[in-house]
Amino acid sequence: MNWCEYPGYWIGAESLQNYGCRMANGLGITLQLVAYSVSVGFVLALLLAVGRLYGPKWLRVAVSGYTTFFRGTPLLCQLFLVYYGLGQFRLFWQDVGLWWFFREPFSCALLTFTVNTAAYQAEILRGAIQSVPRGQFEGSLALGLHRWATLRLVVMPQAMILALRPLGNELIVMIKSSAVASLVTLFDLMGATRFAFARSFDLSLYLYAALIYLVLVEIVRRVWERFELRLTRHMALR
Amino acid sequence: MFDKFALLGFGPGGWGLALLQGAGITIAIALATLPFGLALGLAVALCKRADSALLRGFATVYTTIFRGVPELLTLYIIYFGLPILVQQLFALAGSTASFAIPPFLAGMVALGMVLAAFSSEVWVGALNAIHKGQREAAAALGLSNAQAFRLVVLPQLFRVALPGLGNNWMVLLKETSLVSVITLPDIMFITTRANVVTKEPFLFFGAAMAIYLVFSLISAWGVARLETRSNRGFAAFGGTTR
Amino acid sequence: MKSFVRFIAVAAFTVAGAAGALAQAPDWKEIRIGTEGAYPPFNNLNAKKELEGFEIDYANMLCEKMKVKCTWVVQDWDGIIPALLSKKYDIIIAGMNATDERKKRVDFTAVYTKTPIWAIGPKNASTDLSPAALKGKSIGVQGSTVHSNYAEKTYKDSTIRPYPTQEEANLDLLNGRLDYIIADALSLEDFLNGKGKDCCAKVAEITRDAAIHGPGVAGAVRKEDTALRDKFSAAIAESIKDGSHKKIADKYFKIPIL
Numbered sequence: 063m064n065w066c067e068y069p070g071y072w073i074g075a076e077s078l079q080n081y082g083c084r085m086a087n088g089l090g091i092t093l094q095l096v097a098y099s100v101s102v103g104f105v106l107a108l109l110l111a112v113g114r115l116y117g118p119k120w121l122r123v124a125v126s127g128y129t130t131f132f133r134g135t136p137l138l139c140q141l142f143l144v145y146y147g148l149g150q151f152r153l154f155w156q157d158v159g160l161w162w163f164f165r166e167p168f169s170c171a172l173l174t175f176t177v178n179t180a181a182y183q184a185e186i187l188r189g190a191i192q193s194v195p196r197g198q199f200e201g202s203l204a205l206g207l208h209r210w211a212t213l214r215l216v217v218m219p220q221a222m223i224l225a226l227r228p229l230g231n232e233l234i235v236m237i238k239s240s241a242v243a244s245l246v247t248l249f250d251l252m253g254a255t256r257f258a259f260a261r262s263f264d265l266s267l268y269l270y271a272a273l274i275y276l277v278l279v280e281i282v283r284r285v286w287e288r289f290e291l292r293l294t295r296h297m298a299l300r
Numbered sequence: 301m302f303d304k305f306a307l308l309g310f311g312p313g314g315w316g317l318a319l320l321q322g323a324g325i326t327i328a329i330a331l332a333t334l335p336f337g338l339a340l341g342l343a344v345a346l347c348k349r350a351d352s353a354l355l356r357g358f359a360t361v362y363t364t365i366f367r368g369v370p371e372l373l374t375l376y377i378i379y380f381g382l383p384i385l386v387q388q389l390f391a392l393a394g395s396t397a398s399f400a401i402p403p404f405l406a407g408m409v410a411l412g413m414v415l416a417a418f419s420s421e422v423w424v425g426a427l428n429a430i431h432k433g434q435r436e437a438a439a440a441l442g443l444s445n446a447q448a449f450r451l452v453v454l455p456q457l458f459r460v461a462l463p464g465l466g467n468n469w470m471v472l473l474k475e476t477s478l479v480s481v482i483t484l485p486d487i488m489f490i491t492t493r494a495n496v497v498t499k500e501p502f503l504f505f506g507a508a509m510a511i512y513l514v515f516s517l518i519s520a521w522g523v524a525r526l527e528t529r530s531n532r533g534f535a536a537f538g539g540t541t542r
Numbered sequence: 543m544k545s546f547v548r549f550i551a552v553a554a555f556t557v558a559g560a561a562g563a564l565a566q567a568p569d570w571k572e573i574r575i576g577t578e579g580a581y582p583p584f585n586n587l588n589a590k591k592e593l594e595g596f597e598i599d600y601a602n603m604l605c606e607k608m609k610v611k612c613t614w615v616v617q618d619w620d621g622i623i624p625a626l627l628s629k630k631y632d633i634i635i636a637g638m639n640a641t642d643e644r645k646k647r648v649d650f651t652a653v654y655t656k657t658p659i660w661a662i663g664p665k666n667a668s669t670d671l672s673p674a675a676l677k678g679k680s681i682g683v684q685g686s687t688v689h690s691n692y693a694e695k696t697y698k699d700s701t702i703r704p705y706p707t708q709e710e711a712n713l714d715l716l717n718g719r720l721d722y723i724i725a726d727a728l729s730l731e732d733f734l735n736g737k738g739k740d741c742c743a744k745v746a747e748i749t750r751d752a753a754i755h756g757p758g759v760a761g762a763v764r765k766e767d768t769a770l771r772d773k774f775s776a777a778i779a780e781s782i783k784d785g786s787h788k789k790i791a792d793k794y795f796k797i798p799i800l
Binding site: 307312313314315317318321376379380381383384387399400480481482483485490492493494495496497499501 | 579580581582586587588589590591615616617618620621624625627628629630706707708709710713736737
């Protein structure tokens with residue numbers, strides 16, 4: 063018996079035992095999708111937030127259009143348009159040598175999730191940077207620091223503390239939203255559960271999936287709390 | 301090209317009216333969920349700050365569950381799971397009566413419970429932002445706890461919570477697209493049906509996206525208006541509201 | 543706060559009311575039929591949000607024969623059996639194959655459709671469909687169907703890709719992401735004559751495996767509703783005998799469906 067069959071065996075749930083390994087694989091796909099997209103999205107979001115605040119006018123307009131679009135439409139629609147929409151131009155992708163990327167549902171989902179979460183994270187970062195008092199910026203410039211150095215050494219460390227909690231929420235939201243990946247044929251945790259349900263018609267499988275998501279989110283939340291405590295340990299008012 | 305767009309029109313074979321009705325359902329479920337979810341969220345937030353450890357424990361468990369479980373699963377569990385459970389209870393009691401939750405109510409309850417979990421965080425933040433001295437002053441003036449909450453805290457709460465609640469609303473608006481799995485003919489439901497019949501997926505998914513985008517833009521404008529309005533008493537201090 | 547309390551009271555009342563209103567003694571004068579509404583030409587919604595298709599016409603005709611009043615409920619495929627079990631409707635007429643796996647949960651009426659199963663692929667696709675030949679290839683199916691079960695069981699070394707609807711699988715074959723599609727001949731024929739005309743063709747017909755595919759498409763009822771099952775089975779048998787089944791089928795299909 064594989065390790066992933068044991069949980070079902072222990073609690074005496076036959077369907078969970080039968081499909082435990084599939085669900086474990088699905089969990090792996092979900093974790094990969096979320097980890098990659100949120101971390102790449104974070105880097106992208108930093109650039110977007112800085113561009114939105116300090117860039118030239120056209121860049122500010124472009125970034126705000128980008129965030130409005132990706133925050134204003136459902137992730138499901140975005141994924142659908144990337145996967146089937148961009149997938150239509152196979153000849154073009156083959157010409158530029160990118161078909162290997164757009165052929166795979168995993169990379170399409172990854173791309174969609176990344177640009178989506180980047181939009182949300184950019185807004186979080188923008189808000190956080192904006193709420194750092196202006197005097198900090200001015201003081202730092204007065205001390206002779208360069209604009210970029212000011213941003214990097216003075217503003218960002220303070221902004222990150224403010225942004226931490228909403229960023230944690232965004233991570234949680236992404237874990238749950240990643241369930242739409244099953245609609246482009248990926249066997250993520252939700253996809254694997256759907257599959258198992260279609261075979262067994264055992265509704266309790268959805269409950270087990272819910273439990274797995276719950277545990278995952280709770281772990282993230284606890285880790286994040288630790289993280290926050292550590293980052294704010296120098297602050298008096300805790 | 302124009303033939304395709306006729307599919308979105310209102311003529312014979314045009315899906316325009318169906319899409320508009322779907323948009324109506326989307327808005328209706330979002331608007332119905334909002335007061336329920338926000339009120340429940342405020343109740344949970346008050347529990348989180350209560351003196352009783354039991355209430356605090358309840359609030360923590362509540363947010364943990366409804367923040368952690370994907371909305372789709374919450375919806376499934378309430379729409380499919382609950383009636384089966386209740387019927388089994390009826391059967392135990394020897395009754396053959398059936399029990400059903402209308403899909404609209406099920407959607408409203410499921411989305412509202414999730415909204416409550418997320419908005420309770422916003423409410424807690426806002427409650428913390430209102431200075432303790434205000435409540436002490438109210439007590440000194442002879443107001444009861446309930447009166448102090450209703451007359452002193454509540455009016456200020458909304459202003460502080462507004463930006464966070466605005467975000468919650470935007471998320472809710474898009475989450476309503478899940479109700480199409482429980483037979484409610486919302487935008488997504490009509491879009492998928494139109495797609496299989498007309499075989500024009502991009503046209504219809506594009507149209508759906510445009511409708512959601514319009515709703516989001518209107519909401520963003522509305523929230524900004526509300527913020528200006530609720531902040532008007534504070535602008536006099538020269539904008540240093542913090 | 544007061545309005546909140548009132549709101550909860552109203553909501554609780556609505557739930558209680560709904561529970562009372564739907565308590566119905568099963569004398570089967572009124573039957574609620576569940577269907578997907580996304581599976582043309584069997585059942586789909588049109589732009590006026592009306593149901594149409596072979597199964598809609600056929601079941602309405604059966605209801606007339608049985609002299610009962612039928613109402614339709616549209617339910618997504620993933621939830622179609624849970625919704626039956628939680629009594630949102632009484633019978634499923636939605637192109638559902640009567641498989642052994644499903645028989646563990648629901649009961650089936652007599653079979654009213656039995657269509658050929660095809661594998662299609664790009665025009666140059668190899669006609670060798672042995673599991674060894676398809677090793678590493680991508681096979682598209684509609685998720686949660688007999689075809690996805692068949693593909694999973696037969697092609698263990700291939701990548702099985704389950705789509706929410708047949709339409710999306712067809713689209714992905716067109717896009718070049720799939721090597722084969724396995725599905726119902728009737729839902730593929732439309733595609734091969736339309737959008738897929740230039741790219742794709744039928745590769746082979748797949749022999750029905752009774753253990754996986756079951757005897758054919760039938761109505762599904764809750765296990766305890768044996769009276770309803772027998773009522774429908776009798777009406778189906780009669781419609782096949784007196785030619786009314788064939789009359790409706792000919793309106794929709796060029797090939798025989800039974």
